[in-house]
Amino acid sequence: MIDLLKKFIESNWVIEKAVRELVERLPLRFRYGISYGPTFRHWLGFLKESEKWDRDRLEAYQLEHLRALLIYAGNNVPYYQSLFQEYGFMPEKVQSPKDIEVLPYLDRRTVQEKKQQLISANVPARALIPLYTSGTSGVPLVIYATKETEEKHWATIVDLWGRIGYTPKTKVVFFTANIRRGKKENLPWNKYGNTLVLSSNYFSDEWIDKYVELMASFEPEYLIGFPHTIAVFCSHMRNRSRNSISRSLKGVILYAENIYEWQIGIIRDVLGVRVLYDYGMVEKVIHAGSCEHSVAFHLYPQYGFTEYLSLNDSTYELVGTGFINYAMPLIRYKTGDLCSKARKVCAKCGRYYDTFTEIDGRMGDYLITADEHIVSVYLDTDFSVLEHIQRFQLYQDLPGRVELKIWPADLFHFGEARRILHEIKRSLGSNASKIRFDIILMDNMKSQTTGKYRMVDQRLNIRNFL
Template structure:
């Protein structure tokens, strides 16, 4: 079985990787300075020109780019090639303002699909597999990315898209899907649906590639146990490319960044100063290899840390730890930083399903947090006293984890809206 999709570059020396990145950085800075007025203006304001960038260390001289910048430049303001060279766009949902778009040339799509192919092979994928893509297609990047990667590997590709769970399970059983690609919350829902229908013995899945949401190690273990698979994390974001920017190997010990396409940095989310490898901070990317829509020092708002130690799998590219949350999704409740992933960890350790919702409000000038948690069908038939006892146990466990009190309410099975895209875990009424 092939271990790498592109062995020469995936196992290249650090010197070779840094040479590629240095040449790419110098090239992209010159390109955007000359071709993108939006970038040139930001660089002039920072007092930097392409002549100031001579090595990778000089990247810190360049200005950051944020999602607000992308919205301000919408639709064509950051395009670095003539529009006629572009063959596709993808876009975010735009739920918090103007949409964020990404443009692709044919070469950009080829590069993107290579990254996804690397991820599939790292998860054990071969040309004998049936890859079941249940990420959304259309403007969302998930479906198209894994679809293209699967075809490059030579796998039979099922372009299922999201939703229509009955059809998902029919194709999964009829065609013998072996690798599932979707969000972790939808994987959990599919596992639940398989159990309800009693068809687990008809499922041939061996691996899953799950992304687009932050998920915990406990949720991984739960999905692996219920689906009988090995579950791999994958990272990407529309602005940079889509899934395949980074991916896990069989070691499941961090996601390998495609460093021949991207330069990663970790910065302090408050001071924006770079932090050493191993220290937690905000992930920043420079997509130097992109032709149509290269981004320089783009602040992802994702919280993680990085290591450049060679992995046991033989890959040499830097790894990021699975996401710990987002700097903009982090809740501050009664002065305490709260991430949904922390709540999820507690619930799974308490034997609860991964379907929950946090409701944060402010009453009489004081923050409140309520956690709605679905019961299993077995629990729902328990006595009221047993349910109340479980609620108290979860309250105690959350207090131990978070350091603050959260009200817990166990609710009927399937009463919390299921997600076939990204799960809506938080409702913050303080912002409404």
């Protein structure tokens, strides 16, 4: 019945817009069942309280919840039941986080291949929420979570963004690639309630001027998007001698990618507001971000336990064990993301959170069209249907020419390659016609020493096209 109602609402954009407007007028506790339920409110309050704890109390909390997660996994998750038995690991005897170092690391490939065994037998199938990602890796992945998991995750984001004044009632502009309204796709913009959504697929001089006019009328307080997307937008504004959006603008929130000084320079030069960094992942093992006074990444100790796998004297790979997703626990998960040596406290805000200055491993996924425009690649397809593909990658070294490389698994058929190409073109909208794609089937897999794959192997320098 709910699915039929959803299809009816999405069948007509006028109906959909009316429903969205109605929902936005409701009190927060009645909006978006998953986002603002009781778990959200409890977790948000807990984060506010526990950010004042000292290091000893935070470490005690982590040990308690690490042990609880391990015991649960050993009792309810088939993968860990077999793993613990194989290694003679007894989670109830864990006395220190170091005790888990006897267990092997969990990588993305294992999660992809063993996903059914990683799902808790104690969670009803109807309660599972599938989350799809290829991240920046091009390795299709499905993570299963629950309503409670999603509420805790969203509460963590709201707490983080709140460090520069954001609230769920705040007016925001959200940049994305493919905008849908009902059955229509690749629209230039959409608006509902306190959110204005703008498509990066329409970054042309004509549309930049229209976007600035839309924002001036909308009066947003924050812009949210990928670093390279907002940097490109600001570059267009600078080239058009447009150096303001609205007096109401308070900040910019960047997420999902590496953040470079030249990007921050363009954003601050054009917009003149504060910038906050947000680091998270669909796998939900680690979450971090800036504080009120520093751009350094602060890891949330309440969200999970983080290990630092040393690669050399100054570089570490982030390895996470998440506390918030009991539906599909990931223990000692190798993220492939790199950081510098972490400090144990932020001297500026006083939180006893691990902090570091930068994260490496997340390059922006963008392509260059034949007419030398920069377009974002963001795929939101159901990757579970691509079960016969190990990995895919877009390779570009010339504007307007891209190779789609496919690493097939057993039982692969060429229709799956066409499905990926269709989804890529769908995300690019009208810009897809400005790029020639060639599909190439590969017969082996090689990665960087960190094990981090790239969905886009981009050999063109984005700064040459700004």
